[in-house]
Amino acid sequence: MKKIGILGSTGSIGTQTLEIVRGNQDLQVVALAAGSNVSMLEEQIREFSPKIAVLWDEKAAGELQVRVADTDTKVRWGMEGLLEIAVMEEMEVLVTAVVGMIGIRPTIAAIEAGKTIALANKETLVTAGHIIMPLAAKKNVSIFPVDSEHSAIFQSMHGENRERVSKILLTASGGPFRGRTREDLSKVTVEDALNHPNWAMGKKITVDSATLVNKGLEVIEAKWLFGVEPEKIQVVVHPQSIIHSMVEYVDGGIMAQLGMPDMKLPIQYALFYPDRRPMEGKRVDFFALSSLTFERPDTETFKGLQMAYDAIREGGSMPTVYNAANERAVALFLNREISFLEIYDLIQGAMEGHKVVPNPSVDEILNAEAEAYEYINAHRK
Ligand code: NDP
Ligand code: MG
Numbered sequence: 001m002k003k004i005g006i007l008g009s010t011g012s013i014g015t016q017t018l019e020i021v022r023g024n025q026d027l028q029v030v031a032l033a034a035g036s037n038v039s040m041l042e043e044q045i046r047e048f049s050p051k052i053a054v055l056w057d058e059k060a061a062g063e064l065q066v067r068v069a070d071t072d073t074k075v076r077w078g079m080e081g082l083l084e085i086a087v088m089e090e091m092e093v094l095v096t097a098v099v100g101m102i103g104i105r106p107t108i109a110a111i112e113a114g115k116t117i118a119l120a121n122k123e124t125l126v127t128a129g130h131i132i133m134p135l136a137a138k139k140n141v142s143i144f145p146v147d148s149e150h151s152a153i154f155q156s157m158h159g160e161n162r163e164r165v166s167k168i169l170l171t172a173s174g175g176p177f178r179g180r181t182r183e184d185l186s187k188v189t190v191e192d193a194l195n196h197p198n199w200a201m202g203k204k205i206t207v208d209s210a211t212l213v214n215k216g217l218e219v220i221e222a223k224w225l226f227g228v229e230p231e232k233i234q235v236v237v238h239p240q241s242i243i244h245s246m247v248e249y250v251d252g253g254i255m256a257q258l259g260m261p262d263m264k265l266p267i268q269y270a271l272f273y274p275d276r277r278p279m280e281g282k283r284v285d286f287f288a289l290s291s292l293t294f295e296r297p298d299t300e301t302f303k304g305l306q307m308a309y310d311a312i313r314e315g316g317s318m319p320t321v322y323n324a325a326n327e328r329a330v331a332l333f334l335n336r337e338i339s340f341l342e343i344y345d346l347i348q349g350a351m352e353g354h355k356v357v358p359n360p361s362v363d364e365i366l367n368a369e370a371e372a373y374e375y376i377n378a379h380r381k
Contacts, residue, residue: 001026001027001028002026002027002028002092002093002271003028003029003030003090003091003092003093004017004021004027004028004029004030004091004092004093004094004095004118004271005029005030005031005032005033005050005085005086005088005091005093005094005095006018006029006031006032006033006094006095006097007033007082007085007094007095007096007097007098007103007106007121008033008034008095008096008097008098008099008120008121009032009033009034009041009044009097010034010035010037010040010041010044011034011097011098011099011202012200012201012202012205012263013095013097013120013146013202013263013267014034014095014097016263016264016267017095017097017118017267017271018044018047018048019264020264020267020268020271021048023279023280024268024271024272024277027271029048029049029050030050030051030052030088030090030091031050031051031052031053031054031085031088031091032044032045032048032050032052032053032054033053033054033055033056033081033082033085033098034054034055034056035055035056035057035098036055036056036057036060037055037060038055038060038063038064038067041053041055041064042064042067042068045068045071045073046068046071049071049072049073050073051072051073051074051088051090052073052074052075052076052081052084052085052088053068053073053074053075053076054075054076054077054078054081054082054084054085055075055077055081056077056078056081056082056102057077058077058078060077061075061076061077061078061081062077079102079105079106082098082102082105082106083105083106083109085106086106086107086109086110086113086115087109087110087112087113087115091115092115092116093115093116093117093118093271094106094107094110094115094116094117094118095118095120095146095267095270095271096110096117096118096119096120096121096124097120097121097146098121099121099123099202099204099205100121100123100204100327101123101124101127101320101323101324101327101365101366101369103121103123103124104123104124104127104128104362104365105362107119107121107124107128107132108128108131108132108135108362111132111135111136111139111141111143112135112139114139114140114141115141116141116142116143116144117136117141117142117143117144118144118146118267118270118271119143119144119145119146119147119270120146120147120267122147122217122218122221123217123323123327125220125221125224125225126217126220126221126224126319126320126322126323127319127320127323127324127365127369128362128365129220129221129223129224130224130359130360131361131362132224133224133225133227142273143225144269144270144271144273145221145225145266145270146263146266146267146270147218147221147266148244148245148261148263148265148266149170149171149218149222149244149245150218150221150222150225150245151244151257151265151266151269151270152171152243152244152245152246152256152257152266153168153170153222153225153226153245153246153247153257154225154226155257155269156245156246156247156255156256156257157226157247157255158274160247160249160255162226162227164249164250164251165226165228165232165247165248165249165250166232166248166249166250167232167233167234167247167248168222168226168228168232168233168234168245168246168247168248169234169236169245169246169247169248169254169256170215170218170219170222170233170234170235170236170245171235171236171237171238171241171243171244171245171246172212172215172235172236172237172238172297173196173197173198173199173209173237173238173239173240173241174237174239174295174297175196175197175209175210175211175212175214175302176192176193176195176196176197176209176210177192177193177210177302178237178239178295178298179298180301181301182301182341185301185340185341186339186340186341188210188340190333190334190336192210193206193207193210193333193340194206194207196209196210197239197241198240198241198261199241199261199263201263203334204327204330204331204334207330207333207334207343208304208326208330210340211302211303211304211326211330211340211343211344212297212299212302212303212304212305213304213305213307213308213326213330213343213347214304215235215297215304215305215308216304216305216306216307216308216309216311216322217308217323219233219235219305219308219309219312220308220311220312220319223312230309230312230313235297235305236294236295236296236297237294237295237296237297238292238293238294238295239293239295240289240292240293241261242258242259242260242261242284242289242292243256243257243258243292244256244257244258244259244266245257258284259284260281260282260283260284262281262282264279264281265279265281303344303348304326304343304344304347307322307344307347307348307351308322310322310351311351314351314356315356315358316356316357316358316359316360317354317356317357317358317360317364317365317368318351318354318356320360320365320368320369320372321350321351321354321368321369321371321372322347322350322351324350324368324369324372324373325346325347325349325350325351325372325375325376326343326347328346328372328373328376329342329343329346329347329376330343332346332376332380337380338380342380346375346376346379346380349375349379350371350372350375350376353375354368354371354372354375
């Protein structure tokens, strides 16, 4: 029996992780956490009987506690609750599927406690990769990527000598606005941005896919996960999302992982690595597809990707500012307070105004986050 905890169990990745649990009798859920969704967490508690359930929101946790008083599940709230899950004695694997930088402290605590990490929460590595990767190495803890591209890269490196990697080819669908001009983008709505061609995901990451910030975050995530310098990470737009990423080796050979766009495969792979468990679902039909196509990303129009390379080059606390400014700007966009293109303006402004702190501690990362938020509060129109 493999005992897992899920941070973000009510979200897109969280609910798909629970589907994997339903399909594999030897997985047991010992902890669940979400933000404020009382009803869905109650249902999950009744189905999976975790030892602990956490809601970030204290009031919602109070309501949940009353609702599940007839069960054996203990209810907790806030960061304390997330940290309690992170270090739980009986948990072996922590699936980090919360959205945003809130994942940093629980991930660090879980690594300190020797837990295996199935990592979906890319914002954690983007901001704190310089703390998390050396800590995981020191504690001999494995971090298995859940993000589809990183899972593909990981699978394409299986059994290979990582020193022989010459390049990572990180694929991108291009999002719903691929091929549009800046002029077109000035008029897009929240609904347009949420209409992703291939993947059904949470709202924040769906907007990130439209701006290409998601790909920027993934370049930084890949740098930390695989220890590859950003110059060796090339983004390739591949609109069909069948090739989930590729690795080129020094002899020119390229290994790739292909499959239908379905997050359940990378989630399950992270939970059972190195095993490949059977999974139901549609298979790639090459005759129906007939062609796979590739393009160079339009970084002039979709500035989110170039800004990520700038953030890595500056290093230190700059990726945090890139990420935090984006988190806040996307929230404003989803709330219809700013336009799509203003997301870029706010990220760029926050980065320009930031003085880099080299090798930031967790507190310094959180300060950089707060500074980015202040910048945005002061500059939003
Ligand atoms: P969703 O928005 O669908 O879900 C987010 C989850 O986090 C929900 O369970 C939410 O709870 C919970 N949550 C939000 N705030 C807090 C908080 N303060 N404390 C505890 N829990 C909280 O996001 P996704 O599942 O799409 O994405 C999760 C992460 O995975 C992101 O980092 C994303 O970039 C990454 N990812 C997602 C992919 C996808 O296909 N969805 C693909 C690759 C990576 P509640 O419902 O109560 O708000
Ligand atoms: Mg991805």
